[in-house]
Amino acid sequence: MPHYDWVWGSTPPLLKRHSEVKHALLRNYLIKYFLTLFSRLRREQIRMTVVDGFCGGGLYVNEDGREVPGSPLVILEAIEEAKYLVMTRQDRRKPIDIDVELICIDDCPSALEFLRNLLIQRNHGQALASQRIRLVHGQFADHSDAVIKRCEARSIRSGRALFVLDQYGYSAVPMHCLSDIFSRLAKAEVILTFYVDALIKFLDPKNLRQFTAATGIRSGMTAAEIDELKKSPWWRVALQANLYEDVTRASTAKFHTPFFIRPEQGFGDFWLLHLSQHWKARDVMAATHWEHHNHFAHYGGAGFNMFSTGYIGKLDDTGKLQTGFDFSDVAATVSQDTMLEQIPRLLSEVPDGISFEQFFMRLINTTPATRDMVETALLKLSAHQQLQVLGDDGVPSSARVHLKPEHVLRRPSQGAFSFSFKANGS
Numbered sequence: 001m002p003h004y005d006w007v008w009g010s011t012p013p014l015l016k017r018h019s020e021v022k023h024a025l026l027r028n029y030l031i032k033y034f035l036t037l038f039s040r041l042r043r044e045q046i047r048m049t050v051v052d053g054f055c056g057g058g059l060y061v062n063e064d065g066r067e068v069p070g071s072p073l074v075i076l077e078a079i080e081e082a083k084y085l086v087m088t089r090q091d092r093r094k095p096i097d098i099d100v101e102l103i104c105i106d107d108c109p110s111a112l113e114f115l116r117n118l119l120i121q122r123n124h125g126q127a128l129a130s131q132r133i134r135l136v137h138g139q140f141a142d143h144s145d146a147v148i149k150r151c152e153a154r155s156i157r158s159g160r161a162l163f164v165l166d167q168y169g170y171s172a173v174p175m176h177c178l179s180d181i182f183s184r185l186a187k188a189e190v191i192l193t194f195y196v197d198a199l200i201k202f203l204d205p206k207n208l209r210q211f212t213a214a215t216g217i218r219s220g221m222t223a224a225e226i227d228e229l230k231k232s233p234w235w236r237v238a239l240q241a242n243l244y245e246d247v248t249r250a251s252t253a254k255f256h257t258p259f260f261i262r263p264e265q266g267f268g269d270f271w272l273l274h275l276s277q278h279w280k281a282r283d284v285m286a287a288t289h290w291e292h293h294n295h296f297a298h299y300g301g302a303g304f305n306m307f308s309t310g311y312i313g314k315l316d317d318t319g320k321l322q323t324g325f326d327f328s329d330v331a332a333t334v335s336q337d338t339m340l341e342q343i344p345r346l347l348s349e350v351p352d353g354i355s356f357e358q359f360f361m362r363l364i365n366t367t368p369a370t371r372d373m374v375e376t377a378l379l380k381l382s383a384h385q386q387l388q389v390l391g392d393d394g395v396p397s398s399a400r401v402h403l404k405p406e407h408v409l410r411r412p413s414q415g416a417f418s419f420s421f422k423a424n425g426s
């Protein structure tokens with residue numbers, strides 16, 4: 001993983017392409033986040049805190065030699081862009097107020113000094129003076145409690161906050177920080193970078209102990225079991241699946257997106273985990289990933305239960321993602337086809353039926369698909385009599401375009417319609 005040096009007066013550090021993609025995702029996610037919140041036309045204000053826990057110096061030079069912003073500027077620019085888009089798209093007259101306090105933490109004094117000078121140069125001096133933007137020196141873990149308190153104080157009712165935790169490696173964000181965030185802030189979200197390849201590459205008993213001590217993540221596996229697992233051709237994928245489960249469980253977040261960034265060469269895969277407490281937040285992030293399909297991927301299959309052995313088994317260890325999943329248009333079709341095959345089987349397990357909401361909630365963390373994509377697959381199956389959609393009165397519904405959360409999904413009782421079909425045909 002790259003390490004950056006910021007010295008005011010010298011050329012900013014080089015930003016690799018995959019990190020630019022990470023910034024594009026952060027920018028687009030934030031814009032979508034605000035557009036989603038302001039889609040309620042009566043809403044005029046949002047008050048929240050954004051914590052950039054590993055903020056860096058705020059400026060880079062990219063591989064083409066152009067100056068590009070780091071995460072603090074990306075966040076500030078995204079807020080301005082979202083304001084503009086809400087006003088113009090919704091033809092609003094009254095200005096909206098996106099009331100964000102940005103807290104930037106870094107343990108490197110020269111990075112923070114660079115960021116301070118940069119913010120002043122880019123007309124954010126007033127925001128620094130009024131503490132709209134706060135620069136905090138030190139380690140994220142040491143400041144997380146105070147920062148959570150600040151978020152609580154600013155949004156007592158909503159607990160709305162976004163934490164961008166872009167660590168270098170995998171051990172600078174202890175899990176108790178994440179569980180604190182989610183237990184104390186009802187509408188908190190976290191975007192966490194995790195260099196899973198770096199951890200796996202050096203995984204041995206000593207490194208496992210250090211990792212557990214630093215993060216509080218207790219891998220369910222002993223060192224001996226890891227050694228045993230490494231004999232399997234799919235050990236890397238199986239280990240990632242295990243670690244992923246450990247991290248998400250320890251974070252205590254209800255919803256998560258297991259997406260990966262694959263740098264073109266060098267540094268190895270890393271996770272960009274989005275953790276949240278609301279399905280809609282997870283859905284907005286999943287939709288953002290589909291828009292950045294060239295650079296994101298995840299191990300596992302296209303439909304549901306992507307981490308279950310069945311799907312992981314399709315991957316080989318050396319080619320890793322050759323048969324994996326990449327959020328492309330092809331992947332969207334494969335995803336649709338896979339769901340068309342899986343859904344009837346899943347519904348057979350609940351003969352009395354299940355509401356659309358429950359069905360989606362049970363599966364949301366196991367699929368790269370968005371809610372709209374799952375809904376489309378269900379409606380397609382319904383049109384082909386592969387499933388029944390019932391209203392809450394138990395009467396078959398004629399829903400063709402949208403499903404209500406309370407619509408009940410059920411396999412037709414005869415089970416006679418077991419032919420399979422693909423998304424592009426019947």
Ligand SMILES: C[S@@+](CC[C@H](N)C(=O)[O-])C[C@H]1O[C@@H](n2cnc3c(N)ncnc32)[C@H](O)[C@@H]1O
Nearest residue numbers: 054055056070071106107108111139140166172
């Ligand atoms: C990957 S860079 C962050 C880049 C930045 N988020 C961006 O996108 O432009 C990691 C940053 O975290 C800082 N850092 C490393 N360990 C830290 C810790 N434990 N707490 C806070 N900052 C840390 C480093 O000085 C470095 O600036």
